[in-house]
Each structure stands twice: as structure tokens, then as C-alpha cells.
Amino acid sequence: MISRAKGIVFATALLLASPLVSVSNAQQAPGPTKVVQLTGLAGVKNNTKGKLEVESGNLHFVHSKSNLDVAATSIQDVVTGNDSQRMIRGTLGTLTMFAPYESGRFLSLFRSPLDTLTIQYRDADGGLHGAIFTMPVGKAEVIKSELIAQGAHTSIPAQTDAHPSGTKEQKP
Amino acid sequence: MKRILASAAPASLLILALVAAPLARAAQGKPAKMKASAIQVLMIESDEIKLPAEFQISLYENLIEQLQKKGGFQHVYREGDRNSADVPDLIILHSTVRGFKKGSEMARQVTTVAGATSVSVHCEFTDKNGKPLLERDIKGKVWFLGGNLRATYDFAKKAAGVAHENFSAAGT
Numbered sequence: 001m002i003s004r005a006k007g008i009v010f011a012t013a014l015l016l017a018s019p020l021v022s023v024s025n026a027q028q029a030p031g032p033t034k035v036v037q038l039t040g041l042a043g044v045k046n047n048t049k050g051k052l053e054v055e056s057g058n059l060h061f062v063h064s065k066s067n068l069d070v071a072a073t074s075i076q077d078v079v080t081g082n083d084s085q086r087m088i089r090g091t092l093g094t095l096t097m098f099a100p101y102e103s104g105r106f107l108s109l110f111r112s113p114l115d116t117l118t119i120q121y122r123d124a125d126g127g128l129h130g131a132i133f134t135m136p137v138g139k140a141e142v143i144k145s146e147l148i149a150q151g152a153h154t155s156i157p158a159q160t161d162a163h164p165s166g167t168k169e170q171k172p
Numbered sequence: 173m174k175r176i177l178a179s180a181a182p183a184s185l186l187i188l189a190l191v192a193a194p195l196a197r198a199a200q201g202k203p204a205k206m207k208a209s210a211i212q213v214l215m216i217e218s219d220e221i222k223l224p225a226e227f228q229i230s231l232y233e234n235l236i237e238q239l240q241k242k243g244g245f246q247h248v249y250r251e252g253d254r255n256s257a258d259v260p261d262l263i264i265l266h267s268t269v270r271g272f273k274k275g276s277e278m279a280r281q282v283t284t285v286a287g288a289t290s291v292s293v294h295c296e297f298t299d300k301n302g303k304p305l306l307e308r309d310i311k312g313k314v315w316f317l318g319g320n321l322r323a324t325y326d327f328a329k330k331a332a333g334v335a336h337e338n339f340s341a342a343g344t
Contacts, residue, residue, distance in 0.1 A: 037224075038321065039233045079225035084278070085319075108281035118225040120215075127250035128215055130229030132321075 033139045036118075037061065040131030041068055042123065052117075052133060054146035055128070070121050070131075075152035077120040084111040114168040115140035117151075205340040206305060208263040210247040211239060213257045215320060216293070218269035226270070227291065230321045231312075234328035235267070242332040246341050263339065263344065266296045267331075277319050288313060289320040293330055297339070308334050 013123035039046045041061060050063030058069040085109045086093055096104035117133045117140040135143075148154055216223075228234045239248045250258040256262055271292035279287025290313045297306040312327025314320065 039230060054299065077225075081224055081226055083226075083320075086277075086281075105282045108278055111278060118224050118229050121248075122252060125253050125255055127253035128232075129250065130215075130232055132226045132229055 014095075031134050032062065035061075035133040035135040038132040038134060039054055040119075041070075042128055042129065044068060052135070052143060054126065054143060054150060057150045059143075059147060059152075070119070072147050072152045074123075074152035075119050075121045075147060076128075076143045077118075078147050078152050078154045079118045079119065079156060080144050081116040082113060082137070083116055083134065084113045085134075086110070087112050113137050119147075144145075176192065181304075181341040184211075188318050193272065198246075200253045205338060206263075207342065208261050208339040209245065209341045210249060210256065210259045211245045211291050211297075211335065211339070212249040212251065212253065212262055212264045213239065214251045214264060214266050216267045216269060218272075221269045221272050222274050223269050223291075224274070226321065227274075227324060228269075231267070231269075231291070231327060234324050235265075235331055238325075238328040238332035238337060242329070243335045244340050245335070262300050264298050264300065264302075265335075266298065268294045274320060275314070280314075281315055284316060289323045291323050292313075293327055293329055293331070295334070297335070306334075306338050310334065 032053040033049060035052045037044055037046070037048045037050060043066070044050075044061070044063065048063050050061050053060045053062070054072065057072050059072060059075070061070075063070045086108060088096060088107055096107050098104065099107075110160075112133045115137050118130065119134065120128060120130050122128060133140075144154070195335070213232065213236050216228050216235075218228060235249065236248055239245060244298050247256075247259070249259075249262075250333050262296060273288075275289035276287040290311060292309060292311045295310055297305050298305060308331075310327055310330045312325070312330065313325040314322040314326060
């Protein structure tokens with residue numbers, strides 16, 4: 001009798017917990033990713049910060065001045081990679097070069113890893129474009145998978161992407 | 173006084189001749205520019221060299237950007253652009269990577285002398301029918317300031333300079 005009651009309590013707890021689980025899954029759903037567009041998007045300056053998202057069959061880049069969509073089906077190649085950058089960058093980073101006792105060099109040792117996402121796509125006239133984005137580690141693979149799911153092509157199969165971040169694909 | 177003037181005149185003529193001769197030789201040695209109102213840039217090829225995708229795209233995009241800025245062409249077309257089909261004096265730029273050494277930004281910043289990134293590209297300018305017009309090997313390097321991709325910018329600037337020296341929309 002007691003064991004039956006325990007079973008009922010357990011089942012009830014599971015039922016009550018299930019909406020919470022689905023909510024937490026929804027929170028993990030990929031949203032816009034903060035990226036830096038290094039080069040390539042038409043009408044967007046190099047090194048522009050923005051947010052990147054895959055929605056409705058498009059790669060959607062949003063930044064302060066405008067939005068830009070690239071149809072996933074027009075993307076001929078998606079490749080991910082990895083890189084690193086100085087933790088102290090920009091004007092402050094440049095100023096550290098003049099810091100005393102070569103401390104600027106010492107600060108250069110502190111670097112943060114990042115992912116790169118490289119795409120090749122065609123415009124309406126058939127012209128070939130390329131674009132490069134950098135983003136936090138682990139995000140490039142997610143965006144690549146979403147793009148492929150929505151019709152983008154890749155020269156490197158998705159299975160080979162399952163490497164840890166240190167040994168990511170490099171296009172030959 | 174007359175004697176001084178009489179002896180000074182041939183001397184000044186001699187000096188003038190000595191100065192003018194190299195300039196005249198340089199002017200004669202300068203090749204005539206070939207007429208080309210537009211250029212089409214093909215995607216960078218790297219069959220023999222393993223080149224990361226971001227370098228390939230960065231080379232291509234920087235090349236197009238620099239040719240638009242400094243190449244002296246009325247139009248710069250991308251690979252596959254259908255609008256280039258009717259251009260009569262179109263030239264096509266084929267670029268093949270012949271050498272690549274990926275350095276390290278951190279090594280450059282810490283040591284100054286190590287970690288240079290360099291890329292060597294064979295550029296071939298042809299006409300629409302594939303007849304070679306000009307071939308050059310152009311190198312791009314980054315020694316100290318900037319990320320590894322800055323080598324592609326260096327290459328693109330040099331390539332645009334070569335195009336500007338040898339081609340013009342009017343022809344000469």
C-alpha cells in the first residue's frame with residue numbers, strides 16, 4: 001500500500017515537473033548570437049558588431065543601423081573555425097603597447113578563444129560573396145547546423161564538426 | 173665676368189642632361205597601360221596549399237574592395253555576376269595561392285620579431301577568352317600590428333596597385 005502511494009506521488013511529481021522541463025528546454029533554444037562581422041556582408045562595414053540568427057530560412061544579421069538577410073538556400077558553403085583575440089583590445093589595447101616595463105607584451109599573453117563562421121553565398125545577379133563572423137566559442141556549430149537544416153550547403157560534412165573546439169575543421 | 177658665364181653655361185647644361193636622362197629613361201621604360209573598363213575577380217583557388225576558409229574569403233573580399241578603391245576600373249564584378257557578360261573589354265583576375273604561413277598574433281605582440289603571417293598569391297590577368305595579359309606573384313604579410321587576416325589586406329592593396337599600373341579604363 002505504501003509503495004503504491006509512493007508510486008502515485010512520484011508520478012504526480014513527474015507530471016508537475018514536466019512543464020518546467022519543457023520551459024527550460026525552450027530557454028535553451030538558440031536565440032540571436034552576438035557576433036562581429038569581419039568582412040563580406042554587402043552594405044555592412046567591416047568589423048561591425050551585431051546579432052546573428054537563423055530564422056524563416058534566412059541568416060538574419062541585425063546591427064544598430066540596419067538588418068540584412070541572406071537566404072539559406074543561396075549559401076553555397078558554411079565552414080567553422082577557431083581563433084583567439086586579445087582580452088584587452090581597441091584603443092586601450094593599443095595604449096598598452098606604451099605601458100612601462102614591457103607590460104603591454106605581458107598583457108598580450110591573455111587571450112580569449114572565439115569561433116569563426118565563414119559563408120559563401122550568391123546575390124541576385126549570381127555574384128559570389130563571402131562573409132566572416134566571429135562569435136563566442138560553441139556558437140558557430142549551432143548556427144552552421146541550423147543553416148544546413150534550412151537548405152544551406154557545406155563542403156565539410158556535419159559529422160566532422162563533432163570535434164572539440166581546439167580541433168575544428170579547416171577547409172583545404 | 174663673361175668668361176665665368178661662358179664656362180657656367182655648358183656646366184649647367186651638363187648637369188641638366190645628367191638629371192634629365194634617368195627621368196627620360198624611366199618615362200620610356202614605363203609600359204603602356206592596357207585598356208580595360210571592368211574587371212571580374214574569381215574566387216581565390218588554393219588546390220596545392222591548405223588555406224583556411226576565412227583567409228580565402230578575406231583575400232577575395234579585400235581584393236574586390238581594394239580594386240574598387242584603387243584599381244581604376246569603372247566596374248568590379250564578382251565571380252558569377254551575370255552583368256559582366258556584355259562588357260566588351262572585361263579582364264578576369266585568376267588568383268592561386270602558392271604559399272601560406274599562418275603566424276601568431278600573440279607571438280608578434282610578445283616578441284616583435286616572430287609570428288609573421290604571409291601569403292603568396294599568383295595573380296593572372298586574362299581577357300574574356302582566357303588569353304593571358306599579365307602575370308604576377310604578389311605577397312601579403314603582417315609583421316607586427318593587426319590580426320593574421322591583415323596579411324590578406326596587404327596582398328589586396330598590392331594587387332590593386334599592380335592592376336592600376338597596368339590597366340586603365342581609357343588605355344594609354
